Amino acid sequence: MSRRFTLMYIPDSGKKARRMLVSHRFLYSILAVVLLSGSLMGWVVVDYYKLQFDQQHFNQLLVENSEQRQQLKQLSRDLDGLHREMVVLSDADARMRGSIDPDNEDPANLPVAIGGAIDIRPEDMTGLQQQINSLRLAIDLRRESQEEVRDLLNDKHSLALATPTGWPTKGWLTSYFGVRPSPYTGERKMHEGLDIAANTGTLVTATADGIVVKATTESGFGKVVMIDHGYGYRTVFAHNSKILVKTGTRVKRGDKVSEVGNTGRSTGSHLHYEVRLNGVPVNPRKFL
Numbered sequence: 001m002s003r004r005f006t007l008m009y010i011p012d013s014g015k016k017a018r019r020m021l022v023s024h025r026f027l028y029s030i031l032a033v034v035l036l037s038g039s040l041m042g043w044v045v046v047d048y049y050k051l052q053f054d055q056q057h058f059n060q061l062l063v064e065n066s067e068q069r070q071q072l073k074q075l076s077r078d079l080d081g082l083h084r085e086m087v088v089l090s091d092a093d094a095r096m097r098g099s100i101d102p103d104n105e106d107p108a109n110l111p112v113a114i115g116g117a118i119d120i121r122p123e124d125m126t127g128l129q130q131q132i133n134s135l136r137l138a139i140d141l142r143r144e145s146q147e148e149v150r151d152l153l154n155d156k157h158s159l160a161l162a163t164p165t166g167w168p169t170k171g172w173l174t175s176y177f178g179v180r181p182s183p184y185t186g187e188r189k190m191h192e193g194l195d196i197a198a199n200t201g202t203l204v205t206a207t208a209d210g211i212v213v214k215a216t217t218e219s220g221f222g223k224v225v226m227i228d229h230g231y232g233y234r235t236v237f238a239h240n241s242k243i244l245v246k247t248g249t250r251v252k253r254g255d256k257v258s259e260v261g262n263t264g265r266s267t268g269s270h271l272h273y274e275v276r277l278n279g280v281p282v283n284p285r286k287f288l
């Protein structure tokens with residue numbers, strides 16, 4: 001037997017009350033329907049808000065994505081600019097090398113240096129990484145090249161300092177480099193330097209940086225000074241009246257070395273000036 005409830009409806013005023021018989025099963029069905037639709041509603045509401053949130057999050061990601069795309073594009077443009085600058089730098093470097101020593105090869109003269117405008121898509125992270133790597137390599141090579149250029153310049157600078165330049169004293173040329181009759185014997189003999197006539201006591205100065213390797217008196221040259229300049233260069237100053245340096249003295253171009261005189265085999269106050277390259281006397285006029 002099934003149990004039943006009696007539902008009563010009693011209005012306020014004197015109207016007739018109503019009653020209704022309801023079975024248990026019917027009541028449970030109603031309850032089930034109410035619960036089910038309730039939870040369904042709840043689920044729909046939750047899902048809706050979740051969707052809203054997701055949408056918001058998605059929009060935010062979209063914005064971020066577009067920003068990052070822009071940044072990557074900018075990065076790619078910057079890299080491109082750096083590449084161009086590297087090309088300009090390597091160009092300048094090459095020209096500098098050429099001016100110092102035309103035969104010198106540029107170690108950085110590799111294809112990376114002429115990378116230039118490589119069009120990479122912003123989403124192509126590998127491409128960007130490759131660009132960065134190749135730039136790094138180019139920079140390393142450029143640094144190496146710059147160091148070499150600096151060494152070349154230093155060498156060139158040292159060579160310039162070691163090369164005899166200018167007049168060693170104030171005077172006038174009375175005898176040139178080459179074969180001439182000896183003032184003593186009349187025999188034709190090689191004159192291995194220049195004779196510069198000047199008053200006794202006139203200062204004689206070094207024509208290049210170097211070290212004094214001889215400061216002594218000899219029968220022929222009289223009071224003589226020899227300076228070694230390196231790079232195979234040596235200069236000789238003979239017939240001095242006075243020597244102002246000692247063997248081992250380091251001299252710079254323009255430093256006082258001696259005073260003009262008439263010592264040794266000489267026929268008047270003058271400076272006999274020689275320039276030797278690897279032991280062989282060369283014409284000093286080329287260096288005046």
Ligand SMILES: [Zn+2]
Nearest residue numbers: 193194195272
């Ligand atoms: Zn002479």
